[in-house]
Amino acid sequence: MIPLHKNLKGRVAVVTGGSGVLCSEMAKELSRHGINIAIIGRNLEKAQSVAEEINQSGGVAISVEADVLNRSSLEKAKEFIVDQFGKVNILINGAGGNHTDAITDTxxxxxxxxxxxxxxxxxxxxTKVFNTNFLGAFLASQVFGPELIKSEAPTIVNISSMSAYAPMTKVPAYSAAKAAINNLTMWMAVYFAPVGLRVNAIAPGFFLTTQNRGLLIDKNGEYTERSRKILRGTPMRRFGKPKDLLGTILWLVDEEYSGFVTGVTVPVDGGFLAFSGV
Structure with a gap:
């Protein structure tokens, strides 16, 4: 188990897409370190489920229904969160995903x-896929940014992808959006550096999630050819597990560990990005 980062106790983290496989695990781990959690999602029932699990484990969490592509709903979410917790120290822009209308068959x-x-x-x-993965992070950063700047040790963590570096086949909108996330992360890091707001990103390698399961697992529960390609290109020869991201997210949100780190995208990928294939 990861040692507790005691200086994080009492801080507040807003997690968009917090009911997803990866971000829900991040939220639970941050809560274990004493951070109060606000789970934002379009599906309130799913967000409530994650918040309840955190609360039952001894943490403090609330769920908020909002659409990251709707500024008005984000503003209402911010007002509610600040009313409940008084501040926002951390924003994790985890909302994203894909859609069949933006995926080619071959x-x-x-x-x-x-x-x-x-x-x-x-x-x-x-447009929907690009906006969900990119514009949603932009809007959430705009809405919560003023609260972050007023708070102690503010930080934004965006969620990127291996597809940001070299676009994966079949998913052009998702790939373009994640490349834009990397660029926005660097731009925002420079822009907000004078006021102490650090902006970084995590680029997960290949993890089995709700969004990509159909591409990676066939109807018989076996790996698809796409999965086998991924594993051949991953030196550690496995898919990532949600727990593989937890040390990185803690490092990035704790200024005692990463206080001079801003504008970077950290690959957590089992060596995928480093491997040339030969």
């Missing part, structure tokens, strides 16, 4: 017109 172009190609992707689907 990795490269095929003359088979029965397969969904780049030309069949809808503007609505592409």
């Amino acid at each position: 990795e490269t172009y095929s003359l088979d017109i029965s397969r969904k190609s780049f030309f069949d992707l809808t503007e609505e689907g592409f």
Whole structure:
């Protein structure tokens, strides 16, 4: 078990997408270190489930229904959170995901017109995926930023992806959005450095989540060819587990450990990014 970061006790973390597989585990771990947690999600029932689990474990958490693409709902969420906790020290921009309308059927172009190609992707689907993964982080940062700046040791952690560095096949909107997240992370880090707001990102390698399970596990519960490609390209030869992210998130939010770190995206990927394939 990770040793407690006692200086984090009493701080407040807002986690968008906090009911997801990865961010819910981050929220639970932050709570174990004494951080009060606000789980933001479009599905209030799912957000409540995570908050209740934290509370039952002895932590302090609330759930808030909000859409990261709706500034008004984010503003209402901020007012509620500040009313409950009085401040915000940490923002984790974890809301994201993909959609079938922004995914091609094949990795490269095929003359088979029965397969969904780049030309069949809808503007609505592409825009929704890009906005959820990028614009949502931008809007949440704008809304919660003023509260962060007023608080002790403020920090933003964005969630990137391996696809930010070299785009994964089939998912152009998601890949473009995550590349934009890396760029925004650096831009914001420079912009807010004079007022002490640190901005960093985590780029998880390949983890089995609700969003990507259909691409990685077939109907028989076996690895797909895409999964086998990923594992061949991952020197540690396994998918990540949510607990693999916890040390990194704690390092980034604790200024005693990373107080001079801002503008970086940290890969947590089992060596995927470092491996050339030969």
